[in-house]
Amino acid sequence: MQRSSPNDVDLILHLYELRRDPELRRARAFMLTEFNPKSWEEVRPHYLTGDEVDRHFRMATSYWEMVAAFVNRGLLDEDLFFDTHGEDMVVWKKVEPIIVGARKHIRPTWLWNLERMARRHLEWRERTYKSANTTIKAGSKLGAKKPRPR
Numbered sequence: 001m002q003r004s005s006p007n008d009v010d011l012i013l014h015l016y017e018l019r020r021d022p023e024l025r026r027a028r029a030f031m032l033t034e035f036n037p038k039s040w041e042e043v044r045p046h047y048l049t050g051d052e053v054d055r056h057f058r059m060a061t062s063y064w065e066m067v068a069a070f071v072n073r074g075l076l077d078e079d080l081f082f083d084t085h086g087e088d089m090v091v092w093k094k095v096e097p098i099i100v101g102a103r104k105h106i107r108p109t110w111l112w113n114l115e116r117m118a119r120r121h122l123e124w125r126e127r128t129y130k131s132a133n134t135t136i137k138a139g140s141k142l143g144a145k146k147p148r149p150r
Contacts, residue, residue, distance in 0.1 A: 004080040011076050012084060015067060024063060028087070030056035035094050040101025061111060064091050068113035082124045092118035
């Protein structure tokens with residue numbers, strides 16, 4: 001595992017700040033709580049109409065596609081990103097049922113960066129869960145009080 005750099009930390013914090021934008025926050029909330037299509041045909045009537053569904057859908061998916069491109073191209077340390085984020089996986093699971101239809105309608109590579117990153121993120125979770133679970137079960141030594149020297 002490579003060591004994360006201060007630039008990685010700066011980029012993660014900047015991406016977090018972008019997520020705090022009120023419009024992006026509404027778009028993210030929409031994706032997490034209201035967006036549950038089973039096929040592209042449910043989304044298609046809204047696509048590129050400028051209505052609220054379209055705006056929120058395109059804003060949230062384009063944000064995560066951009067972030068995924070940074071991670072995929074090595075501009076942001078993957079381990080640090082995976083260790084500090086999970087919303088990307090939720091958004092991927094929300095759009096996964098519409099991917100085939102959307103790629104036929106929009107373009108064959110639509111959300112390809114997000115899909116590739118989501119696959120690796122899931123593998124990372126499976127790989128790191130074992131060691132994290134062992135550490136958690138053993139009990140963290142960080143919370144143990146050390147006797148004070150006299």
